[in-house]
Structures are given as structure tokens and as C-alpha cells.
Amino acid sequence: MARTAGSDGGRTEAAIREAAVQLIARHGFEAVTMRQLAAEVGVQAAALYRYFPTKEDLLHTLMREHMEALLGAWEAARADNDDPLARLTSFVANHIRFHVERRHATHVSNMELRSLSRDNLTSILKLRTAYEKELRTILRDGADAGLLEVDDTGLTAMAIIQMITGVIVWFRPDERLSVDEVTATYLAMTMRLTGAKTNAEDRHVRQDAELRAR
Amino acid sequence: MARTAGSDGGRTEAAIREAAVQLIARHGFEAVTMRQLAAEVGVQAAALYRYFPTKEDLLHTLMREHMEALLGAWEAARADNDDPLARLTSFVANHIRFHVERRHATHVSNMELRSLSRDNLTSILKLRTAYEKELRTILRDGADAGLLEVDDTGLTAMAIIQMITGVIVWFRPDERLSVDEVTATYLAMTMRLTGAKTNAEDRHVRQDAELRAR
DNA sequence: GAATTAATTAAACGTTCGTTTTATTAATTT
DNA sequence: AAATTAATAAAACGAACGTTTAATTAATTC
Numbered sequence: 001m002a003r004t005a006g007s008d009g010g011r012t013e014a015a016i017r018e019a020a021v022q023l024i025a026r027h028g029f030e031a032v033t034m035r036q037l038a039a040e041v042g043v044q045a046a047a048l049y050r051y052f053p054t055k056e057d058l059l060h061t062l063m064r065e066h067m068e069a070l071l072g073a074w075e076a077a078r079a080d081n082d083d084p085l086a087r088l089t090s091f092v093a094n095h096i097r098f099h100v101e102r103r104h105a106t107h108v109s110n111m112e113l114r115s116l117s118r119d120n121l122t123s124i125l126k127l128r129t130a131y132e133k134e135l136r137t138i139l140r141d142g143a144d145a146g147l148l149e150v151d152d153t154g155l156t157a158m159a160i161i162q163m164i165t166g167v168i169v170w171f172r173p174d175e176r177l178s179v180d181e182v183t184a185t186y187l188a189m190t191m192r193l194t195g196a197k198t199n200a201e202d203r204h205v206r207q208d209a210e211l212r213a214r
Numbered sequence: 215m216a217r218t219a220g221s222d223g224g225r226t227e228a229a230i231r232e233a234a235v236q237l238i239a240r241h242g243f244e245a246v247t248m249r250q251l252a253a254e255v256g257v258q259a260a261a262l263y264r265y266f267p268t269k270e271d272l273l274h275t276l277m278r279e280h281m282e283a284l285l286g287a288w289e290a291a292r293a294d295n296d297d298p299l300a301r302l303t304s305f306v307a308n309h310i311r312f313h314v315e316r317r318h319a320t321h322v323s324n325m326e327l328r329s330l331s332r333d334n335l336t337s338i339l340k341l342r343t344a345y346e347k348e349l350r351t352i353l354r355d356g357a358d359a360g361l362l363e364v365d366d367t368g369l370t371a372m373a374i375i376q377m378i379t380g381v382i383v384w385f386r387p388d389e390r391l392s393v394d395e396v397t398a399t400y401l402a403m404t405m406r407l408t409g410a411k412t413n414a415e416d417r418h419v420r421q422d423a424e425l426r427a428r
Numbered sequence: 429g430a431a432t433t434a435a436t437t438a439a440a441c442g443t444t445c446g447t448t449t450t451a452t453t454a455a456t457t458t
Numbered sequence: 459a460a461a462t463t464a465a466t467a468a469a470a471c472g473a474a475c476g477t478t479t480a481a482t483t484a485a486t487t488c
Contacts, residue, residue: 002436002482012435028328030244034476044437046478055476111325114242149406151399155391158384159377159403166376177369185365189373192363193407216452216466226465248446258467260448269446 013051015041020058025104029059029112059112060120066105067127073098074134084142085196091135092190095164096183103168110165132157139194149195160190227265229255234272239318243273243326273326274334280319281341287312288348298356299410305349306404309378310397317382324379346371353408363409374404 019040023032034055038045052058077094081087099106113121135157142148150156164186171182190196233254237246248269252259266272291308295301313320327335349371356362364370378400385396404410 002438002484004436004484026328028242028244030242031329033474035474043435045476046438047436049477050435114240115245151402155396155399156403158380159400162380162383163373163377166372169376170372182369185369186373188365189370189407192409193403195406216454216468218454218466247444249444257465259446260468261466263447264465 012041012043012047016048016051016058017062021062021104021108024059024062024112025107029108029115056115056117056120059108059115060124062105063109063112063116063124064127066102066109067124067131069102070098071127071131074131084138084145084147085191087138088142088148088190088194088196089187091138092160092164092187093183095161096167096186097179099165099168100171100173100179100182103171106165106168132161135161142194142196147197156194160193163189163193226255226257226261230262230265230272231276235276235318235322238273238276238326239321243322243329270329270331270334273322273329274338276319277323277326277330277338278341280316280323281338281345283316284312285341285345288345298352298359298361299405301352302356302362302404302408302410303401305352306374306378306401307397309375310381310400311393313379313382314385314387314393314396317385320379320382346375349375356408356410361411370408374407377403377407 016037020032020037023037023040034045034048038048041048048058052061074091074094077090079086079090081090109124113124116124136153139148139150139153139156143150143153167182167186171177173179177185230251234246234251237251237254248259248262252262255262262272266275288305288308291304293300293304295304323338327338330338350367353362353364353367353370357364357367381396381400385391387393391399
């Protein structure tokens with residue numbers, strides 16, 4: 001009826017976050033009740049309020065940390081490289097790996113925006129916009145250098161992000177394809193989609209080789 | 215306190231559907247209450263139950279009819295054409311037009327699947343799968359005819375659908391771009407993404423023309 | 429070992445939810 | 459004009475919701 005033996009605030013909070021991500025990803029934020037979440041963690045509902053002041057604050061925390069982790073992963077993965085094609089490759093590969101590894105959290109961050117209040121929504125959208133801007137910059141640099149054929153930078157960035165984020169809709173680990181195989185295929189599609197010059201060159205090299213072999 | 219003068223079942227049901235699509239698209243199915251919906255329509259909550267037996271049945275009806283309309287629009291738009299490239303063009307153009315015209319209903323159909331019971335979910339997924347199969351068939355035919363370069367038919371189909379459905383996330387009519395302009399850009403990206411041969415030919419034709427003009 | 433702080437339970441709060449029941453009036457049919 | 463059917467309002471149902479309060483025990487500090 002009170003503090004349980006061996007209870008630990010740090011562990012409980014981590015368990016709440018984990019359970020919340022799973023439950024919200026599966027049922028949606030509005031459909032998950034604090035009692036349901038508490039039961040999953042193994043505590044009473046009131047105990048949740050020691051760690052998060054409100055249900056919405058819990059959601060906002062999960063989203064903010066997910067977006068910050070995404071931006072952090074990109075900063076770590078980005079080769080300090082001048083080559084736009086290498087940067088584009090890094091971006092797509094990092095995005096797919098990160099999203100496959102955190103399918104549930106991504107689902108939450110993408111689907112539950114409408115459950116946030118104005119201020120909380122604004123703070124998440126700011127992070128999201130910053131991330132999208134990274135891709136737009138790469139595409140513009142690539143187009144300026146004559147390495148990419150991009151009609152509309154903003155529109156192409158949205159198309160690519162939607163395409164590569166869509167992986168989480170159908171991808172399941174331990175099925176037909178590995179993460180690396182999926183990444184390779186999506187990279188090839190991205191390069192074709194943006195008219196990347198290396199791709200065209202590769203194709204010509206291959207064609208030439210075939211012709212010479214005859 | 216009872217039947218209102220001028221009330222009409224047909225009109226009321228239509229009003230319920232319209233209001234439901236708007237409200238669910240904006241707030242999410244779980245967040246919309248029957249009282250809120252009724253207020254939007256201008257009736258009491260109990261009146262809704264004359265038209266839909268439960269809240270979930272209302273959602274299911276909206277989704278089913280949306281998916282059937284999408285399949286119907288595709289059947290009407292599909293030129294009875296043997297050329298896979300022409301069919302691919304029709305598919306993308308029809309998809310974007312339909313989704314832009316019915317942004318809210320599309321949002322509902324894509325986001326609220328988890329609020330459906332097993333049986334209702336199955337019936338919607340069946341329609342969705344049938345639609346996706348249309349695109350897979352086009353891609354396979356195109357690849358078999360040597361007109362497209364597609365590594366993985368299923369994966370490419372998902373990538374394209376996610377890309378072109380994503381239009382509704384950012385597109386707003388009466389802004390920078392018209393539907394036709396957006397469609398043209400997405401068609402160009404789709405053709406590049408699938409390595410469509412016409413595109414390569416066009417490019418060569420254009421390049422030749424430029425060279426000759428010098 | 430006494431005092432304090434951390435972690436939790438148990439119980440309750442007022443509110444709101446989807447839905448049902450019953451009554452009432454408008455429109456239609458006979 | 460009487461009888462019937464369609465369309466709704468009004469009120470209530472029990473259940474469940476997010477959250478708060480108060481009490482209680484475990485762990486830590488002094």
C-alpha cells in the first residue's frame with residue numbers, strides 16, 4: 001500500500017517511457033488510458049504523475065526526445081564531407097536505420113501531433129523543420145554543383161522523406177529483406193529520383209562493359 | 215423536443231458524414247465525441263444513432279466508401295492501354311488528383327485503421343491491397359517489357375505510393391503550386407525513380423536539340 | 429536510531445464518454 | 459381526418475476517464 005521494496009525512480013520512469021511508446025504506437029494516444037499504461041508498467045495510475053505532470057506532457061516528452069535523437073544521429077552520421085552525393089547517401093542511410101530501429105517512436109512522433117497543445121506542437125514542428133532543412137540544403141548544393149537534377153528542392157525533399165519514412169509501414173526485421181538490403185534499394189531509388197550523376201555514369205560504364213564483352 | 219420542421223433523413227445523414235470526416239481528420243477518431251459531432255451537424259447525439267449503429271461503424275463506413283471510391287476512380291481513369299508507361303502515368307495522376315480533392319477522407323482512411331475491430335480492419339485492408347496490386351502489376355509489366363528498371367516490384371510500389379500520398383501532408387490548394395504542376399513534378403520523379411525509358415530518350419532528344427542549336 | 433526524503437498505493441473527485449430509453453412532433457399514407 | 463411512420467429532443471445509464479489527495483512504507487541522511 002505504499003513504497004514497494006526495491007522500487008527505483010529511474011527504472012520506473014524508463015519503464016513508463018518504453019511502455020508508453022509501445023502502447024501509443026499500437027492504439028493511438030487518445031485510446032491509451034493512464035490506467036492501462038500503469039498496468040503495463042506494474043504500478044498504480046497515480047504513480048505516473050510523479051514522473052509526468054500530465055498525459056500530454058508525457059507525449060510531448062517522448063516526441064521531443066525522439067526528434068532530438070534523430071537530429072543527433074544525423075549530426076553524428078554526417079560525414080564532414082563537401083560532396084553532396086556522399087551527404088545524400090549518409091542522410092538516407094541514417095534516416096532508414098534510425099527509423100527501422102525506432103519504429104514505434106517514429107510512429108508516435110508522426111501520428112500524434114494533433115494531440116499536442118499549440119506550444120508543444122510548435123516546439124516539435126521546429127525540430128522537424130530543422131531536420132527537413134538538412135535534406136533541402138543537400139539537394140540544393142547538389143543541384144548547384146550540377147550533380148543532381150532537382151526541379152523543386154522543397155517538393156523533392158518532402159517526396160524523399162515521405163518515401164524513406166514509409167519504410168516503417170511495411171518493414172519488419174527478420175523477414176525477407178535485411179536493413180542493409182532495404183537501404184541499398186532505397187538509396188538506388190533516391191539517386192535515380194534526383195537524377196544523381198554518379199548513377200548515370202555507372203550505368204554507362206556498365207553498358208560500355210557489356211558492349212565490349214560482345 | 216422532437217422532429218424538427220423541415221428535417222430530412224437524407225440530408226442529415228450526408229451532413230453527419232461530412233462533419234465526421236472533417237472532425238476526425240482534424241482531431242482523430244478517438245478524440246471526436248458523438249456530442250461534438252452532433253453539435254457540428256446541429257442535432258442531438260441520440261439522432262446520430264438513427265443513421266449509424268455505433269461510432270466505429272460510422273468510421274468503417276467512411277473508410278470503406280472512400281476506398282471504394284478510390285478504386286472506382288482508378289477504374290474510370292485507367293486508359294485501356296497496353297503501354298505500361300501510359301498506365302503508370304494514369305495511376306500517378308489519378309492518385310494525386312483523387313487524394314488532393316479528398317484530403318480529409320484520405321487522412322481518415324490512412325490514420326484511423328487502429329480504431330477498427332478485426333473484421334472491419336480486414337475489409338479495409340482488402341481494398342487497400344487490391345489498389346496497391348494495380349501499381350505492382352504496372353511496374354512488373356513495365357519491367358518485363360524492358361521499359362522500366364525496377365529492382366523490387368513490391369518495394370518500389372510501396373515507395374511510390376508513400377511518395378505520392380505524401381502530397382496531402384503539405385499540399386494546400388490556392389498556394390504556390392497548382393494540382394497540375396504538382397502532378398507534373400511527381401510524375402517526373404516517378405519516371406526517374408523507375409528508370410522509365412521515355413525519360414532517358416526525352417533527355418537525349420533534348421540534349422541533341424541543344425547540341426544542334428549551338 | 430531518529431528524521432527526512434523517495435516511491436508508491438488506495439481511494440476518491442468531478443467530468444465526460446458512448447449509448448439507450450422514452451416521449452414528442454412532422455410528414456406521409458390511408 | 460385518422461393512422462402510421464420518420465426524425466428528432468430530452469433525459470438518463472453505467473462505465474471509464476484524467477487527475478488529486480492522503481496515507482503508508484522503503485531507503486537514505488544525519
